[in-house]
Amino acid sequence: MPMTPKRLFCFAVYPTIVLVVGCGRKADGAAEGKAHESRALAQGPSLHEPCLERRGRIERSEHAAGEFPELQRVFELSGREACRAIDLNRDGRPEMFEYFDEHGELRRREMTAGDSARVEAVDFFANGKRIRREYDTRGVGQIDTRDYYNVASGERVRRERDADGDGKVDQWSVWHDGKVTTTVDRNGDGMPEPDSAVTTDSKADDFVAASKK
Ligand SMILES: [Ca+2]
Numbered sequence: 001m002p003m004t005p006k007r008l009f010c011f012a013v014y015p016t017i018v019l020v021v022g023c024g025r026k027a028d029g030a031a032e033g034k035a036h037e038s039r040a041l042a043q044g045p046s047l048h049e050p051c052l053e054r055r056g057r058i059e060r061s062e063h064a065a066g067e068f069p070e071l072q073r074v075f076e077l078s079g080r081e082a083c084r085a086i087d088l089n090r091d092g093r094p095e096m097f098e099y100f101d102e103h104g105e106l107r108r109r110e111m112t113a114g115d116s117a118r119v120e121a122v123d124f125f126a127n128g129k130r131i132r133r134e135y136d137t138r139g140v141g142q143i144d145t146r147d148y149y150n151v152a153s154g155e156r157v158r159r160e161r162d163a164d165g166d167g168k169v170d171q172w173s174v175w176h177d178g179k180v181t182t183t184v185d186r187n188g189d190g191m192p193e194p195d196s197a198v199t200t201d202s203k204a205d206d207f208v209a210a211s212k213k
C-alpha cells in the first residue's frame with residue numbers, strides 16, 4: 001500500500017497525538033550533502049527489528065475500554081526499556097515500534113503498513129533527534145527512499161530515491177524555501193539530467209514515480 005499523506009501525518013506527529021486521536025485504518029472515525037550519490041539502498045527482506053520477540057519483561061498498559069493494550073514496553077533484565085510497541089488505532093495490533101539506546105534516548109522508530117505487519121517507514125535518531133527516514137514505498141521489504149533531516153531545525157533537507165527498484169538511486173530532491181526541487185536520472189548513468197529539474201510545492205509528500213529509460 002502506498003504511503004499516503006494521512007499516514008505520513010500520523011507517523012510524523014505521533015508523539016504528541018497518539019493518545020488523543022490515534023492513527024490508522026480503523027473504521028470508527030479515529031484519525032487514522034551527497035546529493036548525487038548512487039549507492040544501493042536495498043535492505044531486507046524484513047525491515048523489522050525484534051521488539052516483542054526479545055527476551056525481557058513486557059509491561060502492558062490498557063486503554064479505557066480494557067480490551068486491547070495500547071502500549072507494550074519491553075524491559076531488559078537490567079531494567080532498561082529496550083523498546084515499545086504501540087497500538088495506535090486500538091485494533092489490538094501495534095502499528096508502531098520505538099527503540100531506545102543505553103541512555104534511554106529514542107534511536108529508531110518503525111511504522112507498519114495498514115493491515116499488515118510489514119514495516120513501510122523507519123526513522124533514525126541521534127541523541128534523540130531525527131536524522132533520517134527510510135521508506136519501503138513499493139512494499140517489497142526493501143528500502144527505496146531515504147530522507148535526511150537538519151538536526152537543529154528538524155526540517156527535511158533532501159531525499160534520495162530508487163524509484164524503479166533496481167537498487168540504484170535515480171531521483172534526488174532538495175527542499176528549499178518551502179519548495180522541493182527534484183532531478184532524475186533518465187538514462188541510467190547514475191547522474192541526474194540537468195534538464196529534468198522540477199520544482200514544486202513541498203507541502204504534499206508525494207513520491208515521484210520512476211522515469212522511463
Ligand atoms: Ca493497531
Ligand SMILES: [Ca+2]
Pocket residue numbers: 161162163164165166167168169170
Ligand atoms: Ca534506480
